Amino acid sequence: MKKHTVTEIGHVHSPYREQAGTPIQPSFGDPRDAEIHIEPEFRAGLEDLNRFNRIWVISWLDRSSSYKLRVIPYRDTVERGLFSTRAPSRPNPIGISPVRLISVDIEKCLLKVRGIDLLDGTPVLDIKPYAPRFDSHPDDAAGWLDNSQHTQTADDRFEKRG
Amino acid sequence: MKKHTVTEIGHVHSPYREQAGTPIQPSFGDPRDAEIHIEPEFRAGLEDLNRFNRIWVISWLDRSSSYKLRVIPYRDTVERGLFSTRAPSRPNPIGISPVRLISVDIEKCLLKVRGIDLLDGTPVLDIKPYAPRFDSHPDDAAGWLDNSQHTQTADDRFEKRG
Numbered sequence: 001m002k003k004h005t006v007t008e009i010g011h012v013h014s015p016y017r018e019q020a021g022t023p024i025q026p027s028f029g030d031p032r033d034a035e036i037h038i039e040p041e042f043r044a045g046l047e048d049l050n051r052f053n054r055i056w057v058i059s060w061l062d063r064s065s066s067y068k069l070r071v072i073p074y075r076d077t078v079e080r081g082l083f084s085t086r087a088p089s090r091p092n093p094i095g096i097s098p099v100r101l102i103s104v105d106i107e108k109c110l111l112k113v114r115g116i117d118l119l120d121g122t123p124v125l126d127i128k129p130y131a132p133r134f135d136s137h138p139d140d141a142a143g144w145l146d147n148s149q150h151t152q153t154a155d156d157r158f159e160k161r162g
Numbered sequence: 163m164k165k166h167t168v169t170e171i172g173h174v175h176s177p178y179r180e181q182a183g184t185p186i187q188p189s190f191g192d193p194r195d196a197e198i199h200i201e202p203e204f205r206a207g208l209e210d211l212n213r214f215n216r217i218w219v220i221s222w223l224d225r226s227s228s229y230k231l232r233v234i235p236y237r238d239t240v241e242r243g244l245f246s247t248r249a250p251s252r253p254n255p256i257g258i259s260p261v262r263l264i265s266v267d268i269e270k271c272l273l274k275v276r277g278i279d280l281l282d283g284t285p286v287l288d289i290k291p292y293a294p295r296f297d298s299h300p301d302d303a304a305g306w307l308d309n310s311q312h313t314q315t316a317d318d319r320f321e322k323r324g
Binding site: 003004008042043044046047049051053054055060070082083085091092094096098123125126127128129130132134135136137138139140141142 | 204206213218254293
């Protein structure tokens with residue numbers, strides 16, 4: 001199967017140092033502030049972002065372990081097919097996190113965000129604007145998630161072992 | 163800057179052969195059906211997906227051209243910072259498309275979806291469930307997009323030239 005190369009464009013600076021205790025989705029848990037540092041060569045791409053309330057942080061989940069195709073997700077007690085879960089350990093460990101955008105400092109290439117679910121140091125691959133017109137579908141059924149327990153923070157089940 | 167390798171896990175089979183005329187977002191344009199073929203080695207990961215109404219198709223936008231940090235997006239008439247747009251030509255051309263899931267054929271590793279904005283043959287990197295609880299934020303301000311024109315299909319401005 002064909003491969004492609006992705007390049008880190010920045011990093012997350014968050015209060016979360018290990019998976020246990022990290023919010024499992026941006027909407028949950030203690031909404032602590034975090035920063036996203038973008039490499040200076042991409043500075044001009046940050047213009048016009050400041051008027052958006054929310055952004056997608058597309059990240060490389062570098063601390064996830066090797067994947068299994070059936071997993072017990074955080075919010076469930078039985079095994080589910082991996083692609084029906086948001087588990088971080090995946091064939092391509094790409095994360096999509098919709099986070100509240102607090103401020104944009106173009107000079108410093110620095111975004112302040114709230115409610116991130118990513119570990120400190122997580123590489124960033126892309127930033128996209130959150131557009132309710134495209135992205136918001138409040139009434140869709142969400143399979144097993146609709147009946148799942150309300151766990152809001154992670155444990156270490158998907159963490160890479162030393 | 164550090165690089166990582168992504169591997170194609172499947173492909174989109176859509177009615178769209180070129181960027182001009184393709185819906186610019188899954189929510190817009192003629193909601194024609196498309197298929198996603200997943201490689202058989204990932205079959206077990208598709209279980210439990212059938213009860214979701216919507217999925218995220220994470221794709222590699224292989225027909226996008228080299229990127230510019232300031233672009234005139236489809237829905238606007240002035241230049242915007244690239245990361246405030248959903249333009250396909252990006253440092254990492256990763257697409258996130260929330261599409262309606264019509265059916266899942268696990269035996270054939272085949273997903274039928276509606277309303278895709280991806281060209282025929284686009285490589286797929288990941289499938290994630292759409293979860294309104296995480297992903298739906300209907301009331302967020304969307305910057306320049308809130309005042310933009312209602313163009314619903316693409317032209318060829320981001321297409322790779324021969």
